[in-house]
Structure formats: C-alpha cells, structure tokens
Amino acid sequence: MKLYIVSLAAGLLVGIIYALLQVRSPAPPAIALIGLLGILVGEQIVPIAKRMMTGQPVTTAWLRHDCMARITGVPTAPDALVAKAAEGAGKDVL
Numbered sequence: 627m628k629l630y631i632v633s634l635a636a637g638l639l640v641g642i643i644y645a646l647l648q649v650r651s652p653a654p655p656a657i658a659l660i661g662l663l664g665i666l667v668g669e670q671i672v673p674i675a676k677r678m679m680t681g682q683p684v685t686t687a688w689l690r691h692d693c694m695a696r697i698t699g700v701p702t703a704p705d706a707l708v709a710k711a712a713e714g715a716g717k718d719v720l
Contacts, residue, residue, distance in 0.1 A: 666697045 640661075644651050670693040677684055695701055 663697075670696065 641651065649657060673692065674684055674689075677688075
C-alpha cells in the first residue's frame, strides 16, 4: 500500500511541476521521454551518494555495471561470466 501512496504523491508532484511550467498533460512524447530519462538518471543519484558517503570509490566500472543497466534496461552479465567469456575467447570482452 505504501508503494501506491508514494507513486500517487510523485504523480501529484509531477503534475504540479507541469502546471508551473505550463506543459499540458499528458506531455508531448519528446517531453515525456526526456522526463522519464530524468527519472531513471535521478534514481542513480541515491546509490552514488550512498557509495560516496561510505567512502567507497565510484568507478566507471561500477557505474557501468550497476547504474547503466538500470538506466538502459539491458542486464549486465555477472563478472564471473564476463571473465569466463574473455578467457574462452582469448581476448577482452569489454
């Protein structure tokens, strides 16, 4: 139930922002897609901030493995599978 209330609250907030920006709702496709991209990228700010606050490094490998998969929707292979594939092919996978 909590998830539905949070979703409704987020929708209300977006509706208020749309009204302030004088964008009709539903937004034109390009504006809506850019907004969705902003949501996906914005979701990754929290894990990055948590990592930085605990003193863990934010490396490009970590960003590619953990963040890009969530943004693009393309699952990444576990590290062991990537290493095994590279070993079997005799060359770097990435």
